[in-house]
Amino acid sequence: MSFTLAHFSDVHLGPVAIADVFGDFRLKRIIGGLSWGLRRRAMHIRAHADALRADIHAQAPDHICFTGDLVNIAARAEFRRGLEWLKTVGTPADLTMVPGNHDAYVHLAHDTGLGLLNPFMEGDGSSNDHIFPFVRLRRNIAIIGLSSAQPQRLNKAGGTLGKEQRTALATRLADLGARGFYRLVMIHHPPLPGLTPARRALTDAPELREVLKDSGAELVIHGHNHTTQINGLDTASGRAFVVGVPSASMVDKDGHESAQWHAYSVNRARGKWQTRLTIRRLHGATGRFVDVRSGILGQDIEA
Numbered sequence: 001m002s003f004t005l006a007h008f009s010d011v012h013l014g015p016v017a018i019a020d021v022f023g024d025f026r027l028k029r030i031i032g033g034l035s036w037g038l039r040r041r042a043m044h045i046r047a048h049a050d051a052l053r054a055d056i057h058a059q060a061p062d063h064i065c066f067t068g069d070l071v072n073i074a075a076r077a078e079f080r081r082g083l084e085w086l087k088t089v090g091t092p093a094d095l096t097m098v099p100g101n102h103d104a105y106v107h108l109a110h111d112t113g114l115g116l117l118n119p120f121m122e123g124d125g126s127s128n129d130h131i132f133p134f135v136r137l138r139r140n141i142a143i144i145g146l147s148s149a150q151p152q153r154l155n156k157a158g159g160t161l162g163k164e165q166r167t168a169l170a171t172r173l174a175d176l177g178a179r180g181f182y183r184l185v186m187i188h189h190p191p192l193p194g195l196t197p198a199r200r201a202l203t204d205a206p207e208l209r210e211v212l213k214d215s216g217a218e219l220v221i222h223g224h225n226h227t228t229q230i231n232g233l234d235t236a237s238g239r240a241f242v243v244g245v246p247s248a249s250m251v252d253k254d255g256h257e258s259a260q261w262h263a264y265s266v267n268r269a270r271g272k273w274q275t276r277l278t279i280r281r282l283h284g285a286t287g288r289f290v291d292v293r294s295g296i297l298g299q300d301i302e303a
């Protein structure tokens with residue numbers, strides 16, 4: 001029996017209020033607020049994110065994965081609104097999140113900021129500890145959540161895992177692989193070198209690639225680039241697929257990939273994992289999501 005997963009990312013939930021920009025002053029927030037008003041507000045449409053949620057619910061996946069950038073400038077009010085919206089997508093048991101760079105836009109007390117979303121970012125059976133990587137087991141699928149979100153300088157949108165997280169990831173991947181789990185890794189930033197410009201990149205992507213190569217993984221999903229990216233990586237235990245999804249709220253206009261989510265169906269056939277990917281994209285004129293591509297990774301869809 002297959003296990004079905006939905007993946008979406010980069011909701012950039014609006015609107016950003018003036019009070020969010022100027023309350024608890026930070027220069028980076030002012031610039032982020034300007035960017036929202038001048039550019040992003042017209043790109044990220046909340047109604048599209050709501051329609052995407054409805055489309056996911058209509059397919060009733062076994063689990064939902066969200067790879068961050070829920071908010072825009074990490075204002076406290078944004079996290080409160082973001083939490084309310086996430087609760088309409090799924091319960092903490094059915095929805096797993098990892099944070100994006102916009103969720104850590106500026107340094108903010110954890111309890112009143114990103115910490116509000118902790119229930120979606122915890123491993124099975126963990127208490128209030130908020131430690132990455134966390135692991136959630138759902139049937140024969142192991143969901144491993146990483147945090148690449150760290151406050152960045154004014155002109156940067158990068159991220160870093162750090163040695164501690166990479167070392168723990170290597171141990172967990174090896175252990176879960178030996179126990180026969182399908183290893184699904186969630187990270188906001190593209191995990192391999194060269195997938196995004198240096199200003200927006202994961203600083204330790206080369207080191208992460210080595211961890212994935214040595215310890216193995218079946219699927220790595222990410223967001224951040226607001227575009228569809230399908231790549232592969234040969235690992236010690238076979239081919240890992242690395243798939244990025246565009247923004248969940250993007251407008252349907254030239255030059256942008258409109259709101260999109262990815263439906264996965266994972267099967268074990270003849271001793272091998274098989275991952276089917278179906279790309280669901282918003283058709284702006286009708287407001288409906290449609291299949292734009294579907295196939296088995298590494299077979300029908302090259303990676």
Ligand SMILES: [Fe+2]
Pocket residue numbers: 010012069100102224225226
């Ligand atoms: Fe984003």
Ligand SMILES: [Fe+2]
Pocket residue numbers: 069100101102157188223224225
């Ligand atoms: Fe991002």
